[in-house]
Structures are given as structure tokens and as C-alpha cells.
Amino acid sequence: MSLRNCRNVKVLEVSPVGQSKAAGEFFELKLEYPDWDGWKPGQFVMIRPVDWELDLLWGRPFSICSADGESVTLFIQNVGRGTSRIAQLQPGDMVAMWGPLGNSFAMEPETPTLLLAGGIGIAPFRGYVESHPHPENLQLFLAHRMPLECYPFETLSDKVEGQCIIEEKPEDLDAIINTMKGLIQEYAEKGGLILSCGPTPFMKTVQRFANEFDARAQVSLENRMACGVGACLGCVTKDGEGHHVQVCTKGPVFWADKVEL
Numbered sequence: 046m047s048l049r050n051c052r053n054v055k056v057l058e059v060s061p062v063g064q065s066k067a068a069g070e071f072f073e074l075k076l077e078y079p080d081w082d083g084w085k086p087g088q089f090v091m092i093r094p095v096d097w098e099l100d101l102l103w104g105r106p107f108s109i110c111s112a113d114g115e116s117v118t119l120f121i122q123n124v125g126r127g128t129s130r131i132a133q134l135q136p137g138d139m140v141a142m143w144g145p146l147g148n149s150f151a152m153e154p155e156t157p158t159l160l161l162a163g164g165i166g167i168a169p170f171r172g173y174v175e176s177h178p179h180p181e182n183l184q185l186f187l188a189h190r191m192p193l194e195c196y197p198f199e200t201l202s203d204k205v206e207g208q209c210i211i212e213e214k215p216e217d218l219d220a221i222i223n224t225m226k227g228l229i230q231e232y233a234e235k236g237g238l239i240l241s242c243g244p245t246p247f248m249k250t251v252q253r254f255a256n257e258f259d260a261r262a263q264v265s266l267e268n269r270m271a272c273g274v275g276a277c278l279g280c281v282t283k284d285g286e287g288h289h290v291q292v293c294t295k296g297p298v299f300w301a302d303k304v305e306l
């Protein structure tokens with residue numbers, strides 16, 4: 046993948062998600078489908094609205110939430126300058142998009158698979174659930190801070206066994222950690238697969254319990270990125286042997302025992 050794979054695509058839809066006062070913080074961005082041969086859940090795109098000109102230099106990375114040959118859907122939390130500008134896009138506006146980038150989550154259709162999502166980390170799991178041949182083998186756990194309606198949880202828990210805990214007070218964090226510990230131990234004991242995506246402290250918790258119970262677990266990293274194609278070295282982390290690797294090209298998905306967090 047290189048910047049030659051960058052395409053200008055049209056915005057088809059920008060829809061706020063959720064009805065609460067936090068609703069403005071989450072939205073779905075639907076973009077025209079470029080001439081991709083395909084994509085896999087866990088991969089991401091870099092986007093940069095054309096009208097940013099020299100205002101914001103770098104694109105922003107987002108997991109591919111779903112894509113169907115007509116459109117690519119991203120699920121975005123408005124956290125800063127770039128995402129607030131993206132939230133203001135209108136249908137018909139043009140966006141430079143490069144991707145699909147990076148590697149994807151392991152998919153073993155017959156293996157019981159646990160999806161662990163921290164907040165916006167639920168985004169890649171929509172595509173994962175939609176493209177899994179046996180969703181009955183999937184279980185989803187979401188730890189979140191905003192009201193549940195802000196996340197695409199209900200649509201997923203219609204298809205797979207789902208559980209969630211909101212973090213509002215310190216005791217909730219204990220409940221989240223204990224639940225994750227119990228689930229990771231259970232999946233380790235039955236030889237299952239564990240896939241996770243979320244903020245770094247969430248990933249560290251997954252890694253800690255995966256090591257403790259010798260579980261097969263993958264973590265998807267959200268390091269800050271600028272180019273998305275391995276050139277700027279802005280996203281580097283260390284692999285299990287201490288070598289520097291670019292998260293955008295060697296990841297964003299890593300086996301939990303083969304990456305330093």
C-alpha cells in the first residue's frame with residue numbers, strides 16, 4: 046500500500062449516533078466505496094477531507110466499521126480538531142481516503158471467539174461480526190463511559206452474545222477488570238481466541254491476563270499516525286523482541302505476547 050492508493054471519495058452520509066447529550070460526540074461517516082479489491086475486519090483507512098487544504102496537514106486513521114461494495118462506513122468519536130471538522134462534513138463533500146491499511150484480526154470460524162471492546166474500540170467488531178460465517182461462536186464484551194446508545198452495541202448483541210459495563214464510578218472499573226479476567230481465563234481454558242480493541246490501558250489489561258492465563262489474544266493498537274503507510278515512523282512501537290515496528294504496516298493488530306504496550 047502506498048499513497049498511490051489514495052482516492053478522493055464522496056461523503057454519502059454523516060449521521061449522529063445516540064440520543065443523549067453525548068450524541069454529538071459519536072457519528073457514522075458513510076463514504077463512497079473506492080475501487081478496492083476487498084478489505085478485512087481490523088484494517089483501517091486514513092482520511093483527510095479535501096477542504097482541509099494546509100490547515101491540518103495529516104490525515105486521521107479510523108477502523109473500517111463496515112463496507113459493502115457501495116459504501117465504507119466509519120464510526121467516529123469526536124475528540125479533537127480533526128474529528129470535529131470531519132463531523133461537520135456534508136453529503137457531496139470530498140475526502141481523500143487511503144486504504145485498506147494494515148493487517149486484520151484472526152478469524153477462525155469454528156473457534157469460540159471473545160471480542161473485547163473498550164469504548165470506540167467496538168468499531169472494527171461490527172465488520173468482524175458481519176463477515177463471520179458463524180456468529181454463534183462469538184461473544185462480545187463492551188466496557189464504555191458514554192451512554193450505551195452512543196455505541197453500535199444493540200445491533201451487534203442482536204447477532205452475538207453481548208455483555209457490557211459502563212464505567213461511572215471507581216467500583217465500575219473493578220467490575221470491568223474482574224469481568225475481563227474471568228472471560229479471558231474461560232477462553233484460555235477452552236482454547237478460544239480473544240480479540241481486543243480499545244484505549245491503551247484497556248489493551249494492557251488484556252495483555253496482562255492473556256499472559257497470566259496463556260491465552261491466544263490479539264490487541265489492536267491505536268497509536269497516533271500521520272502517513273499510515275510506514276514512511277513517517279510516527280506510530281512505532283516495539284515488538285516482542287524489542288525491535289521497533291510501525292503499527293500502521295505491521296499492525297494495528299498484534300498477538301498480545303508479541304508486542305510491548
Ligand SMILES: Cc1cc2nc3c(=O)[nH]c(=O)nc-3n(C[C@H](O)[C@H](O)[C@H](O)COP(=O)(O)OP(=O)(O)OC[C@H]3O[C@@H](n4cnc5c(N)ncnc54)[C@H](O)[C@@H]3O)c2cc1C
Pocket residue numbers: 089105106107108109120121122123124125126127128129165168169266267268269270297
Ligand atoms: C488504527 C486506528 C484505528 C482507529 N479507529 C478509530 C475509530 O474507528 N473511531 C474513532 O473514533 N477513532 C479511531 N481511532 C482514533 C482516531 O484516529 C483519533 O481519535 C483521531 O485521529 C483524533 O484526531 P483529532 O484531530 O480529532 O484529535 P487531536 O486534536 O489530534 O487530539 C485530540 C485528543 O485525541 C487524542 N488522540 C489523537 N489521536 C489519537 C489516537 N490515534 N488514538 C487515541 N487518541 C488519540 C489526543 O491524544 C488528544 O487527547 C483509530 C486510531 C488508529 C491508529
Ligand code: FES
Pocket residue numbers: 269270271272273274275276277278279280281291292293294
Ligand atoms: S503512520 Fe507513518 S509510519 Fe506509521
